[in-house]
Amino acid sequence: MSTKLFVAQLSFDTTDQGLRTFFEKHGAVADAHVITDRVTTRSKGFGFVEMTNDDEAQAAIKALDGHELDGRTIAVSVARPQTSRPPNSTPQKSNYDKRSKNFRSGFRRR
Numbered sequence: 618m619s620t621k622l623f624v625a626q627l628s629f630d631t632t633d634q635g636l637r638t639f640f641e642k643h644g645a646v647a648d649a650h651v652i653t654d655r656v657t658t659r660s661k662g663f664g665f666v667e668m669t670n671d672d673e674a675q676a677a678i679k680a681l682d683g684h685e686l687d688g689r690t691i692a693v694s695v696a697r698p699q700t701s702r703p704p705n706s707t708p709q710k711s712n713y714d715k716r717s718k719n720f721r722s723g724f725r726r727r
Contacts, residue, residue: 619647620674622666623696627651628687629660635687640666643680644673665696 624636637649651664668674674695682693 618671620668620671621696622668622674622678623663623694624666625663625692625694626689627660627662627664627691628689629662631660631664631687631689633664636664636666639686640668640677640681643677645669 622640627636631651633649633651636651637646640646640649645668646666647669648667649664650666652661653659654661666677668677678693678695681691683690685691
C-alpha cells in the first residue's frame with residue numbers, strides 16, 4: 618500500500634522532478650507534486666510525495682525531516698486526508714445602500 622507524504626517549507630525554486638529525485642534516495646516514489654498557484658504558476662511552498670512502500674515512507678520521514686532542499690529546511694510528515702469545507706452560505710455584508718443608491722460608512726444616522 619502506498620503512503621502519501623506532505624512536504625512543507627519548500628523553496629519556490631523546487632520542481633516536481635527535484636522533489637522526486639530527493640525522495641528516491643530513500644525508496645520508490647510513485648508520484649511527486651509541488652503545489653502551485655493557479656494564476657501565477659509560482660510554487661506555494663509545499664508539495665506531496667507518494668511512496669509505494671509504507672516502510673520506505675517512514676524511513677524517508679525520519680531521514681529527510683529537518684534536512685535542507687534547495688536552500689530551505691523542509692518538514693516531512695504523513696499527509697492527512699483532505700477535509701471537506703462547508704460552502705460559504707452566509708451572504709457577504711455590503712456597504713451599498715439600495716435606498717439611497719450610495720455607499721454608506723460604518724455609522725448610520727438615526
